[in-house]
Amino acid sequence: MEYLNELNPVQREAVENINGASLVIAGAGSGKTRVLTYRIAHLLNQKIPAYSILALTFTNKAAREMKERIGNLVDLQQSQSLWMGTFHSIFSKILRYEAEHLGFDSNFTIYDTQDSRNLLRAIIREMQLDDKVYKANEVLNRISSAKNNLVTANAYAQNANIQKIDSSNRRPLIFEIYKKYSQRCRQANAMDFDDLLLQTNILFKSKPDILAKYQNKFKYILVDEYQDTNYSQYLIVKKLAENHKNVCVVGDDAQSIYSFRGAKIENILNFKNDYPNYKLYKLEQNYRSTQNIVNAANSVIHKNREQIKKVSFSENEEGEKIRVVKALTDHEEGYIVANAIFEERMREHLQYQDFAILYRTNAQSRIFEESLRKLNLPYKIYGGLSFYQRKEIKDLLSYFRMTVNPNDEEAIKRVINYPKRGIGDTTVSKLQDAATQNECSIWEVICGLNQRPYGINSGTISKLMRFATLISDFQKRQETDSAIDLANYIAKTTGIVQELYNDRSPEGVSRHENIQELLNGIQEFTQNSLEEGNELQLANYLEDVALLTDQDKDNDEDRNKVTLMTIHSAKGLEFSHLHIVGLEEDLFPSQMATSTQQELEEERRLFYVAITRAETKVTLSFAKSRYKWGNISYPRPSRFIEEIDEKYVDLQYEREPEFSGARNENLQSRTDSEIVNRPRKFEAKQSFSSKPKLSQAITRNNTGSQDNDPNFIPSKPEQIQSGMIVEHQRFGKGKVLQIEGSKPNIKATVFFQNVGQKQLLLKFAKLKIVG
Numbered sequence: 001m002e003y004l005n006e007l008n009p010v011q012r013e014a015v016e017n018i019n020g021a022s023l024v025i026a027g028a029g030s031g032k033t034r035v036l037t038y039r040i041a042h043l044l045n046q047k048i049p050a051y052s053i054l055a056l057t058f059t060n061k062a063a064r065e066m067k068e069r070i071g072n073l074v075d076l077q078q079s080q081s082l083w084m085g086t087f088h089s090i091f092s093k094i095l096r097y098e099a100e101h102l103g104f105d106s107n108f109t110i111y112d113t114q115d116s117r118n119l120l121r122a123i124i125r126e127m128q129l130d131d132k133v134y135k136a137n138e139v140l141n142r143i144s145s146a147k148n149n150l151v152t153a154n155a156y157a158q159n160a161n162i163q164k165i166d167s168s169n170r171r172p173l174i175f176e177i178y179k180k181y182s183q184r185c186r187q188a189n190a191m192d193f194d195d196l197l198l199q200t201n202i203l204f205k206s207k208p209d210i211l212a213k214y215q216n217k218f219k220y221i222l223v224d225e226y227q228d229t230n231y232s233q234y235l236i237v238k239k240l241a242e243n244h245k246n247v248c249v250v251g252d253d254a255q256s257i258y259s260f261r262g263a264k265i266e267n268i269l270n271f272k273n274d275y276p277n278y279k280l281y282k283l284e285q286n287y288r289s290t291q292n293i294v295n296a297a298n299s300v301i302h303k304n305r306e307q308i309k310k311v312s313f314s315e316n317e318e319g320e321k322i323r324v325v326k327a328l329t330d331h332e333e334g335y336i337v338a339n340a341i342f343e344e345r346m347r348e349h350l351q352y353q354d355f356a357i358l359y360r361t362n363a364q365s366r367i368f369e370e371s372l373r374k375l376n377l378p379y380k381i382y383g384g385l386s387f388y389q390r391k392e393i394k395d396l397l398s399y400f401r402m403t404v405n406p407n408d409e410e411a412i413k414r415v416i417n418y419p420k421r422g423i424g425d426t427t428v429s430k431l432q433d434a435a436t437q438n439e440c441s442i443w444e445v446i447c448g449l450n451q452r453p454y455g456i457n458s459g460t461i462s463k464l465m466r467f468a469t470l471i472s473d474f475q476k477r478q479e480t481d482s483a484i485d486l487a488n489y490i491a492k493t494t495g496i497v498q499e500l501y502n503d504r505s506p507e508g509v510s511r512h513e514n515i516q517e518l519l520n521g522i523q524e525f526t527q528n529s530l531e532e533g534n535e536l537q538l539a540n541y542l543e544d545v546a547l548l549t550d551q552d553k554d555n556d557e558d559r560n561k562v563t564l565m566t567i568h569s570a571k572g573l574e575f576s577h578l579h580i581v582g583l584e585e586d587l588f589p590s591q592m593a594t595s596t597q598q599e600l601e602e603e604r605r606l607f608y609v610a611i612t613r614a615e616t617k618v619t620l621s622f623a624k625s626r627y628k629w630g631n632i633s634y635p636r637p638s639r640f641i642e643e644i645d646e647k648y649v650d651l652q653y654e655r656e657p658e659f660s661g662a663r664n665e666n667l668q669s670r671t672d673s674e675i676v677n678r679p680r681k682f683e684a685k686q687s688f689s690s691k692p693k694l695s696q697a698i699t700r701n702n703t704g705s706q707d708n709d710p711n712f713i714p715s716k717p718e719q720i721q722s723g724m725i726v727e728h729q730r731f732g733k734g735k736v737l738q739i740e741g742s743k744p745n746i747k748a749t750v751f752f753q754n755v756g757q758k759q760l761l762l763k764f765a766k767l768k769i770v771g
């Protein structure tokens, strides 16, 4: 029980009171997750069997880490049999046991977003609807939100209010698409992500005996990040806890950032209605961050009107203020951040893993990747187009999926003619029509073609039969082959490996390497499962892959690297040194989120989540110009920078007029040279290190620095032509892309190797022609 001493008095109370409903509501870094972890350890210590504890986490990685931690606190063996994971992974496991009660087979496929979108596109096409009006993505969001509110396709069709909304959006047929989509998923024996929760609810509602079984089984229920549960998840927990009410949820309303996926803060507020005898624990001390970081974060979040009042303080050291850095361009921002990491790591003897770069959207990662690569800094990047979404990977995985569940429509459509075997689109359409007509899968149509050919000629039928034999062969091997043996066999027999091997273009080589990487992963998976004495099969591997979240892609090799991720996926994590980048209006807060107060408040919560990931140091940055969709834009600094109480902020530049909200209309015509040459008040400030570096030169004042080197003799402005290589004293060498304007205001657009593209007024900039 020594572990109880590692908790403060309130945490300890929340851990020791194991019976009844508990709500832990507290700010970031106050030990909510720690309470959950220790509470589980404590339950095990009180001889509660591991299999009767259900713990729901935000990511699979969090569940793994928690298990490990619990294993260290108590018995390792026991912690392995806990039911711990994301809502999706836990309930997909239960659905496989109970599939028959829902009319599914236990080997159902889990469709990812790409599969769902493809299926919707196909349906929209088949219905001959305008795909500009019925955009697959938007229709998917509509369906997803319906499912998360437990509105089935039939209920959707009958709901007059929903119909009214869709009609006024000129999309009155969404109900029809939803219905067809559900039918097709069923025929393919597939569930999408939202189905995993919806079907669990349907199961619990329609089969009271099955609900009772799980109510008896899960005697203790714990939920992390409760503020981000949606209605469907909320109801699952409520049902399971109905009798014993042993439920402990932890959350922070100020960190609710998933309302676009249907998360409801109200779930926290409703807790007291559902469990009137609940105990409330308020944790007030932040153990993660310095005082400055906690105070800065508080000063921002207090601007939100909708929030539960709570205290959050730190007794850690006061720490440095939040630094705010201005870059002239998006490329320069990348450069400054990478340089800062390089120097801080050296100076403070840190590891790469102590650093993270957080951004609002995945698209921002590219520039940081480039800058980190230039400085040879190892990094790992989460989210975006994941490894498993790449075409070659998805193709091979589709063969695996066909092996496990041949009715999988999206898988069969991907591989029926890949590698090419002479089965054209017309044939696939005929098969699809036949399947729709008979309410069965494409695979079932193929298997019956000898009896009913549906107008497909005999030549094509034999090709289809060869394909069917290939898949049947894989299926048979499932019973005897290990996951890796079968995966290797499929990769070889289908000809995918050979096809990619033959393509010697750089892309082909990289695709071939990716396939090898996938097979290595399966090898590891097989090996690990063997070591744990439980040989898992290809189907288990597929299940794991389908349930990965953005944070889950992590392995030991990846450990000591700089982390790049969106703020959304950084939830729950902590890093010593944090760079939050792209703090510009229309980027963060997002352009899409400033029209209503609710949206803006959610963006502010996101900013709060971002700052509170840091232990020691936060640097915010923004760029004065940025490429967006191929066009240059001149954004204003984010309002969130101003919202931090200035006591906790260290601006590394002079506050500009447009900062206080008055937009400077002349900004577009203002050039970088004018901006960098204006006197700044922070000249004396120590920036990154005592040795002047380019990064410092850019973020610190540079007045007059060009004149300091007597050997630097600039060329005459009129001599500079586009195409020339020039040198700038601070930016280094660059190529002139364009010259415009007339004397004395000639402007040059120059692409500098180190800092990217800049516009310079030649009368100030002083460039030397070097080639």
Ligand SMILES: Nc1ncnc2c1ncn2[C@@H]1O[C@H](COP(=O)(O)OP(=O)(O)OP(=O)(O)O)[C@@H](O)[C@H]1O
Binding pocket: 006, 007, 008, 011, 026, 027, 028, 029, 030, 031, 032, 033, 034, 035, 252, 255, 286, 287, 288, 571, 572, 573, 574, 612
């Ligand atoms: N009583 C304590 N003594 C020492 N360290 C603690 C204590 N409580 C929490 N911590 C540490 O503080 C950090 C934050 O804890 P934890 O991650 O559990 O907070 P949280 O409330 O879940 O944060 P978030 O809201 O970001 O999810 C962790 O490193 C944790 O180990």
Ligand SMILES: [Mg+2]
Binding pocket: 032, 033, 034, 572
């Ligand atoms: Mg937490």
